[in-house]
Amino acid sequence: MQNSRNNHNFLLNFFSGYPFSLPLSVRVCLTALSLVFSLFSVQAQVAPSSPGGTTTTTPGAVRSSSTPASTQGVNINNLPASVQQQIRQQGGQAPGTNVRTGRTTAQPTNQPATNNGQPIRTNLNAQGRNLNPSDTTDPGPTTNAEVIENGYEAARRREREETYRKLFGTSIFNDPAMATTFQPNISMATPRNYIVGPGDRLNIRMYGYSESDFSQVISPEGYVYIAKQTGIGPIFVSGLSVEQAKARITSRLATKFVGLRSSSYGPQNTFLEVSLGDIRSIRVTVTGEAVRPGTYTLSSLSTVMNAIYQAGGPNELGSFRKVQLIRNNRVAATLDLYDYLLNGTQHNDLRLQDNDNIRFTTFISRVEITGTVKRNNIFEMLPGETLDRLLFYAGDFAANAYKGLVKVTRLTDRERKVIDVTAPEFKTFVMQDGDLVTVEQLLDRFENQVTIEGAVYRPGQYSLDQNKTLKQLIKTAEGLKGDAFTGRINIVRTREDLAIENITINLANVMAGTSPDVQLQREDQIIIPSRFDLTEQASISVQGEVNQPLEGIPYIMNMTLNDALVRVGGLKESAAASQVEVVRRKKDVDPRSASAQVAEIFRFNINRDLSLNSDENRFVLEPFDQIIVRRSPNYLVQTYANVEGEVILPGSYAIRSKDQKISDLVQLAGGLTPQAYIEGATLVRRVKLSPDELSRQQQSIEELADDTNNKTVVETEALSPDKPESIGINLKRILAKPGSQEDILVQEGDVLRIPKLLETVRLQGEVLLPTTVKYRPGQTFQDYISQAGGFTSKSQRRKAFVVYANGSVDRTRKFMFFNVYPRVEPGSEVVIPKKTTNPLTPQQVLSSTTGIVSSLLTLVTLIIALGRTR
Known part of the structure; x- marks a missing residue:
């Protein structure tokens, strides 16, 4: 290891002190070699020092895998996309992570954790997770099994929500816009059948002979006290209707006010009215399969429908057909919400009383209907209800529905089966729980349509019932046009096996009665061609000195030469009226004759006013004739040349003769000024480039731009076929010897520029x-x-x-x-100019680099050998 480090340092020191700069490729190779030596040194330092050089592993450690262990036996592709993503994310865990739990595992130890010698208090759960007692955040799923279970639960929840949205009627009770619809109307007149109770305020008014107003709240015991005003004791009115309460109050007040009743004292002259003031509140309980079951405080004017809306209606298991109102432990009424949703009627929508109970039962049976009906929903069916009733609930068939047969998918004890129900069976076929009814569309075809196209006055689709034959159909289409080709028409017929066949008819014989009429069939397509469709579109062309040259003028029979010239706006002033040619192609040319005439040329001398004075002007054209009007050799357009700069009269001058030269142009301009720099005079002429020249110049520019040495300096302009070019002239010699070879001819658009004396x-x-x-x-x-x-x-x-x-x-x-x-x-x-250097090609760079690397490797081998001998 020490030798390798010494060799590495020697190599760096050797090349760092090299007296000249090294090429880039050499420096890259040196850097790579330096990194190799560094890697060898690091590996030598971290080599294991234990006997045998083996590494130890924790006993029982789980070997990591690309697939989490808890997903074994589960097809991940069948799970929801969000679950698949979570499992794949856990499948790529960091080292030291338990595959089953997805958490970092700590190695078992018998020593307590310390911090600077002080024990650290930890709060771990069963999985070793550090818990914060004040943290109430849901940690979420911790294992792949929990992720899968949550995915299935989410899928089932979405399925239930989708089913609930399909239930007919749920949108009514879950629409915030319908909130005011199911609120009781507290501004209406007092219902005569309203049952008063504690908390209600009664407004009592006497008028007539005696007048007095009383307003009393019914006490919790059910009494109203009007003794203070009348000296009458309490009157019990709780549990009575408004009419009954009025009668009882009238009866008690009549003991003091005799005019409230007819008696021996005289007829009734005092009257009494009782109405509700403040309305009491009642408590109603909603139980069963409701969206929001519970106890609600409602107005005493509320009905069962008001409470149902407050509870959100039935949930995904609740029944729309059987909602029970339980009062005093008995079923006081049963509501079918379909009566309200479909018919607008409110049967058994009773006014609620205190402590009433509204119970939502579970649904009886549900049937889903899809396809071409007006309502694609899930409907709840009562026992014995038929398919006809289901169609009523679904709003009946849509306009494009097939009404002859409906397919019902039914659940059996083991599997599903399909039942075809025909129209006569709709009223007798009883629906069952879980049925799926499918209503299909009409066939996309016509049962009695025939089509006529082409040379008739009214082409289009017609009914086969009124046009059973070909002649009847043509008559309905208002007959044939004048250009109809009746010798051969086609009938395109689609057979029952959908094969298409063509039938050819001689319509002329059918119309004349010499051939039998043709019986038409459904989807027949009659095509009557026009004679113009069967012939080439004839045209003529006019070229040359006319005001509006045209190619492809539609040919008209008996069109003359002058007619065609009028169509193109007449002759130009430059036209040679005596040199008008008509080129006519020859027909039936012998292809074997080398000298066969292929065209015939007619020349005419016509009047410029295109009058009909001569026979030549009445020349009748034939299809595909070409008219050529030549340019008159005597017609010339006036041309001009410009003089700019140091002349007496700069400006534009007409070219008076074909041999006018530069010296003539200077003379017309009044000569030169004293400040004229005659040696700097130049002639600018617009040159029209041919397509070949333009192509060559464009190719040269592209080659120049592709050159790597010119990519940043080449600037090109769009090539134009008409570009100005400067022509070097020696104006001093021209003026010294006018008409000499130096004195060139002037052309249209030339610009003679004479600058001021340049310094x-x-x-x-x-x-x-x-x-x-x-x-x-x-x-x-x-x-x-x-x-x-x-x-x-x-x-x-x-x-x-x-x-x-x-x-x-x-x-x-x-x-x-x-x-x-x-x-x-x-x-x-x-x-x-700048020197140009050709860059090395990739092959040259590779060859040079290979040579340098080979030399460096030899040098490195030598250095390593020398290091080992030390």
Whole structure:
């Protein structure tokens, strides 16, 4: 180990003091070798020192596995997704974690835990979990078995919730928006049959001959006391209806107020009204299979339905058909909630009394109906109710339901079975608990439809019942169009085995009566083609000097040459009216003849007003004729050239003759100004590139951009087929000798630019300080380079060049071992290119690295051998 460490240190010290910088690949290899030596040293330090070099394990330790032990024998894929995720997370536990419990296990020890010599008090549960007495947070499942059980429980809970949502009527009692619907109306008139009791306030009013108002609360013993006002003792009214209480109070008050009754003293002249003021509260108990069973405090005006809503209605086991009102230990009434939910009636919805008990019984039997009915729900059925009654509960069939047969899935003692119930059996087929009724849709086809398409006035679908034959159908479709092709029509027929066959009919014979009429069948499709569908669409084309050249003008019979020219807007001013050609293809050309004529050309001299004065203008065209209007050789468009810069009259000038030259253009512009720099004059001309030239330039730009040395410096512009180019001219020679070879012809769009006297020189590229300096006569190329700080180390001097003010370029030449640089003139631009280096290919890098690594390995082997000999 000591030798390895010494070799490692020697290798680092040796290369760290190497006098020159090493390549990147060499430095990477050295770093890797250093890490290898470090790894060997660490392994030597942590090697076991026990005899035999074996490691000890805790007896009875559980070997970890990728699958938790508690999931053995359970197909995890059948569990809910959330349970699978929890098990897989526990399957990848950290070392030292018990696979069964999912907790970190502590090694058994006989020494108590200490902290600086003081015992530590621990509070552990049976699994070794540290418990905090004040922590009330649910720790959640601790074993995989608990995770699986919780997953199954969650699945069963979701299934129960889904079943409860399907129960018909649950949405009524669990909808917060329906809260006001089931509240008693305390603002209504006093019900005559209302039973008064302790806590109710009675408003008593006498009017007529004697008037007086009393308001008394019924005492807990059931009495009202009006003695203070009338001198009459207490009157017992508890348990009486409002009418009965009024009669009793009237009877007692009549002893003091004789006018309340007709008597020997005279007729009744005083009247009494009794109404409720404050309404008492009662306590009602809801038991059984309710969503929220318990005792409720309600208004004494509440009915059974009010209490049912307060309790949330039946739960998933409760019955909608048998809700009992128990009063004085007897069943006072039984409510069927379907009467209210389906019919709106409230039979046996009695007013509640104190200490009433509303009991929800368990459901009797439930049947689910699905498919094309108006309500897809689970309904509770009473004994003996039939399928017809179930359809009533479900709102009857939907419009697209198949009503002839319904499928019922029924549970037997061992398995399920399917029962087909036909329509006549709906009223006699008795439903059973657990039945599943499925109502299917109508078939997606027509039982009596035929279709007619093509050359009829009203194509579409028609009834077979009123159009049993082909002639009847055509008559219903309002007959054939004039372009109908009656020699051959098709009937596409779908047979009962769904095979499709084609039937060909001669409609002309059928319509004439020489052939029998055709009997149609369901889903027949009659196709009557048009004559235009069977022929090529004829057209003509007009090209050349017309206002709106068109290809593919629909051919019209008897269309003349002038008619076609009118369709395209007439002739242009540049058209040669005497050179109008019509090219007509020849038919039935002999393919074996080498000199066979394939086209015929007609030439016409037409009037520009396209009148009908000559026979030539009445030339009738045929399908696929091509009309060509030539350009007149005498027609020329006026062209212009521009003069910019140092001339007397800059601007745009018309090109008066075909041989007008640059000297003529300068003369038209009034000549040069004294400040004109004649040596810097240039001619800018727009050049139209051919498609091949554009393609070559685009390819060159792409190759330049792909070069790794130019990826960051290449900037390209969108290529245009019409681009300006500068043409280097010698205006001094041109003006000295007009009409000479230097004096080139002017073209349309040319721009002659004559700059002002230039006094600077621009230097760019691989110089130390790219800049613009003043031009000084007599200074050489190298003098100007010196003013920019000289060449950089990356400059390519032998390829330096100068761009002159007139657009011409001069390059550096070689004479023996010396560079001959171009001259520098005012307005010049000196460009020093950059040296280019080709990067190594991957094969070259691999070869170089392999050689370096091989040499390093040899060197390392030698160093290790030398270290062992020490």
